[in-house]
Amino acid sequence: xxxxxxxxxxxxxxxxxxxxxxxxxxxxxxxxxxxxxxxxxxxxxxxxxxxxxxxxxxxxxxxxxxxxxxxxxxxxxxxxxxxxxxxxxxxxxxxxxxxxxxxxxxxxxxxxxxxxxxxxxxxxxxxxxxxxxxxxxxxxxxxxxxxxxxxxxxxxxxxxxxxxxxxxxxxxxxxxxxxxxxxxxxxxxxxxxxxxxxxxxxxxxxxxxxxxxxxxxxxxxxxxxxxxxxxxxxxxxxxxxxxxxxxxxxxxxxxxxxxxxxxxxxxxxxxxxxxxxxxxxxxxxxxxxxxxxxxxxxxxxxxxxxxxxxxxxxxxxxxxxxxxxxxxxxxxxxxxxxxxxxxxxxxxxxxxxxxxxxxxxxxxxxxxxxxxxxxxxxxxxxxxxxxxxxxxxxxxxxxxxxxxxxxxxxxxxxxxxxxxxxxxxxxxxxxxxxx
Numbered sequence: 238x239x240x241x242x243x244x245x246x247x248x249x250x251x252x253x254x255x256x257x258x259x260x261x262x263x264x265x266x267x268x269x270x271x272x273x274x275x276x277x278x279x280x281x282x283x284x285x286x287x288x289x290x291x292x293x294x295x296x297x298x299x300x301x302x303x304x305x306x307x308x309x310x311x312x313x314x315x316x317x318x319x320x321x322x323x324x325x326x327x328x329x330x331x332x333x334x335x336x337x338x339x340x341x342x343x344x345x346x347x348x349x350x351x352x353x354x355x356x357x358x359x360x361x362x363x364x365x366x367x368x369x370x371x372x373x374x375x376x377x378x379x380x381x382x383x384x385x386x387x388x389x390x391x392x393x394x395x396x397x398x399x400x401x402x403x404x405x406x407x408x409x410x411x412x413x414x415x416x417x418x419x420x421x422x423x424x425x426x427x428x429x430x431x432x433x434x435x436x437x438x439x440x441x442x443x444x445x446x447x448x449x450x451x452x453x454x455x456x457x458x459x460x461x462x463x464x465x466x467x468x469x470x471x472x473x474x475x476x477x478x479x480x481x482x483x484x485x486x487x488x489x490x491x492x493x494x495x496x497x498x499x500x501x502x503x504x505x506x507x508x509x510x511x512x513x514x515x516x517x518x519x520x521x522x523x524x525x526x527x528x529x530x531x532x533x534x535x536x537x538x539x540x541x542x543x544x545x546x547x548x549x550x551x552x553x554x555x556x557x558x559x560x561x562x563x564x565x566x567x568x569x570x571x572x573x574x575x576x577x578x579x580x581x582x583x584x585x586x587x588x589x590x591x592x593x594x595x596x597x598x599x600x601x602x603x604x605x606x607x608x609x610x611x612x613x614x615x616x617x618x619x620x621x622x623x624x625x626x627x628x629x630x631x632x633x634x635x636x637x638x639x640x641x642x643x644x645x646x647x648x649x650x651x652x653x654x655x656x657x658x659x660x661x662x663x664x665x666x667x668x669x670x671x672x
Contacts (some may be wrong), residue, residue: 284666303354
């Protein structure tokens, strides 16, 4: 067995020193738990996330998930194979799916762990956790600030501050051309993949795809008519720890969920080329908000794994005639995908460029990210195996296959390591200094 770093089991007193000593140790398979090992190795690779967990520890507010992850961090500073039993137990408390020893999904495991860390370290007053936002008559900037402030009043934890991306949605009436806006915060960006699996696609291509759809039969509060509206969704502010999920599984022609029999799902094995350095240039569009009588509300979403404070938006279809122009409570969420009459749109609207390929777009804000880790699955939901690759603090890549960890030599003159193209979940840390 080879390790990411060596050192004592105890996390050093200095947080910066602690993060620099976190490596990649082997994780024992407890029985079909390679999905968990792959997800955990990707998470521990994020220095931003590890830093947030250590910062949250200072509040003296914790729970089973926090204690289990801190133990995992301590083990990752050592040199022995670690059995992540406490994390499996903590995940099983939040989601019964993880109590047994069946093959499960790495993405769901990551989401469950993040939800647990977030809830157990949340210092927000419980009375604030169901608060809503009324942005009637507010400018775009004021509306955005109101949603931002409300979100972090409900989620006062370093975990949320580093993992949530801000999504803006614009609903535009095609008759009067007036628009409404709402904002949502999501832990992960879920990206659709092309149906044609014969070619390769880049992460930049997936992120650049415009997420827009037309919906007929909605009553505009300005026109007072049933009109066609255009729904556009784009990334407004990406997270410090950017977690991206490639939607490799689908049921039927246009849906994707893990709540049903795995035999109904098809896997998309298209190769995805993702860079070591990712540069996102986000358009700085700041139009005014239409003044209407409608209120924009932020709604709690409660799932199997426990409470979540992400905003939930039900799906819209053209068959729903005569409804008012959607407020934020009626706009589809990024996690669900925008699907209208069987047509699924893809990706937040933004410009993504590999570093050094061009100048920033006028009026855009640039975010620079470094690759940290990926969870990779071979096979399908009914059978397969998860591995992971992580980028260590020492500048080397580590290939993690349960209890076996192998360092890839990237020194001058050595062979250049190629990131696996079949990644399922990838994690990037923001590395630029611009705030």
